[in-house]
Amino acid sequence: MYNGSTFAELFADFWWLIFPLAFFLVLWWDSWLKYRRHKSTIDLLKSYAASGKEPPANLLATLEKTAASDGLDAAIEDSVHGEPKNDGSAPFLVVLMFGLAGVFAYVTYSGMLDLGDGGYFVAMILGVVGFAFLVSALFKPRG
Numbered sequence: 001m002y003n004g005s006t007f008a009e010l011f012a013d014f015w016w017l018i019f020p021l022a023f024f025l026v027l028w029w030d031s032w033l034k035y036r037r038h039k040s041t042i043d044l045l046k047s048y049a050a051s052g053k054e055p056p057a058n059l060l061a062t063l064e065k066t067a068a069s070d071g072l073d074a075a076i077e078d079s080v081h082g083e084p085k086n087d088g089s090a091p092f093l094v095v096l097m098f099g100l101a102g103v104f105a106y107v108t109y110s111g112m113l114d115l116g117d118g119g120y121f122v123a124m125i126l127g128v129v130g131f132a133f134l135v136s137a138l139f140k141p142r143g
Helices: 007-051 057-068 071-081 089-110 118-139
Strands: none
Touching: 007 057, 089 118
């Protein structure tokens, strides 16, 4: 592992951390964009209220739709009211995770890259995540 000598050695040992960091960065970016969109809609509604005018119906519908489709609250609401959405992403995620697990296992086994036992560890983690997506897809209520 890392002994403090160079950045290249640090990167060689922990290169796989790029993937979870990128995932969290994308989630943060998406959340920030939703916040900005929601804030601008509320600011527009405030300007209508300050001028004493009635806001357009489509603006209110946009605000309601945005609030209803944001993140975890929407998932909880859908599960409570029995309206799950099947967007077709579950099979893709299952194939993606098992495929990546297979690639890491093969690359480690063949010695194409010097991953050591870390490649098998990453393959196991991806396999478990793929299995979780598979179970979730199989037992998800149909809408």
